[in-house]
Amino acid sequence: LHDLLLDELKDLYSAENQLTKALPKMAKAAASEELRTAFEDHLKETENQVNRLDRIFKELEASGKGKKCQAMAGLIEEGKEIIDEDAEDSVRDAALIAAAQKVEHYEIAGYGSARAHAELLGLDEAVKLLQETLDEEIGADTKLNGIAKEINVEAESPA
Amino acid sequence: LHDLLLDELKDLYSAENQLTKALPKMAKAAASEELRTAFEDHLKETENQVNRLDRIFKELEASGKGKKCQAMAGLIEEGKEIIDEDAEDSVRDAALIAAAQKVEHYEIAGYGSARAHAELLGLDEAVKLLQETLDEEIGADTKLNGIAKEINVEAESPA
Numbered sequence: 001l002h003d004l005l006l007d008e009l010k011d012l013y014s015a016e017n018q019l020t021k022a023l024p025k026m027a028k029a030a031a032s033e034e035l036r037t038a039f040e041d042h043l044k045e046t047e048n049q050v051n052r053l054d055r056i057f058k059e060l061e062a063s064g065k066g067k068k069c070q071a072m073a074g075l076i077e078e079g080k081e082i083i084d085e086d087a088e089d090s091v092r093d094a095a096l097i098a099a100a101q102k103v104e105h106y107e108i109a110g111y112g113s114a115r116a117h118a119e120l121l122g123l124d125e126a127v128k129l130l131q132e133t134l135d136e137e138i139g140a141d142t143k144l145n146g147i148a149k150e151i152n153v154e155a156e157s158p159a
Numbered sequence: 160l161h162d163l164l165l166d167e168l169k170d171l172y173s174a175e176n177q178l179t180k181a182l183p184k185m186a187k188a189a190a191s192e193e194l195r196t197a198f199e200d201h202l203k204e205t206e207n208q209v210n211r212l213d214r215i216f217k218e219l220e221a222s223g224k225g226k227k228c229q230a231m232a233g234l235i236e237e238g239k240e241i242i243d244e245d246a247e248d249s250v251r252d253a254a255l256i257a258a259a260q261k262v263e264h265y266e267i268a269g270y271g272s273a274r275a276h277a278e279l280l281g282l283d284e285a286v287k288l289l290q291e292t293l294d295e296e297i298g299a300d301t302k303l304n305g306i307a308k309e310i311n312v313e314a315e316s317p318a
Contacts, residue, residue: 001314004246004254011237071261074233078170087163095163098272102230105264113257116307120315148272152279155160 001117006062008114013053013064015072015110019046019103022076026096029082031089035096035147038140042100045136052129059125075103090154097148104141111137160276165221167273172212172223174231174269178205178262181235185255188241190248194255194306197299201259204295211288218284234262249313256307263300270296 023046027039057064082095115130182205186198216223241254274289 070233074229105268109261109264
């Protein structure tokens with residue numbers, strides 16, 4: 001179980017690091033200022049989430065390196081396709097939100113499992129840090145739901 | 160927005176079709192009978208979800224083909240790595256559940272966005288069908304949470 005947890009943490013570490021590179025591009029592509037700000041805010045959260053993982057690896061005397069999260073690579077590839085596509089601003093924003101929510105849900109599932117496994121291993125500090133990140137990811141998803149409602153109304157009838 | 164919805168539906172169609180091929184392998188790799196049955200049950204649900212998407216494409220006079228969901232390909236690749244890894248039965252089961260929950264969350268996010276966009280376009284029949292699938296995906300995730308609790312206790316102290 002300890003090895004499984006380490007694998008899961010490495011996967012999340014790779015996912016977050018890939019995301020820190022993708023979020024600035026998504027922010028740049030967003031037409032809505034609210035959405036751009038949400039992506040920029042989430043970039044800061046993501047950098048902090050990488051730091052939390054660094055602390056956990058230190059506690060476990062392990063390295064976060066050596067694994068590439070293929071799923072996040074696929075999710076980011078989808079995001080790139082959206083950025084490159086020729087679409088109305090509000091429609092592209094709606095698509096960017098949908099892509100970002102897939103990313104959030106990937107992380108919610110990943111941190112949920114990792115936290116459950118850390119709990120079973122009695123790693124209290126890791127559980128606390130993973131829970132903090134999990135709460136942030138759920139918060140980011142909820143925030144995107146709110147922005148989606150406004151963007152989608154625009155996308156329905158672009159000016 | 161109509162084009163975006165079609166893109167989202169094609170992505171889900173590809174995702175579900177990839178999943179119908181992966182679930183039998185996950186079921187075969189599961190040591191716990193409860194987990195194996197859960198995967199087999201979800202395979203039947205998934206086949207029905209493909210049928211729902213077929214009905215929606217028919218209603219929209221469109222084809223579901225022509226797009227490969229890269230994210231699901233990545234998620235399934237991760238599942239394969241777990242199946243091939245040399246691990247204790249209960250640990251492998253815990254990892255299979257974690258992988259399956261990532262798949263479920265991907266679909267929850269995807270169907271959530273597609274349903275919201277279909278709603279804006281006034282596609283009542285599509286909304287109804289997408290909601291049915293969304294409810295099933297949330298149900299599958301909840302069921303896996305329950306199985307995870309039992310499996311994880313075993314994984315903590317393998318016999």
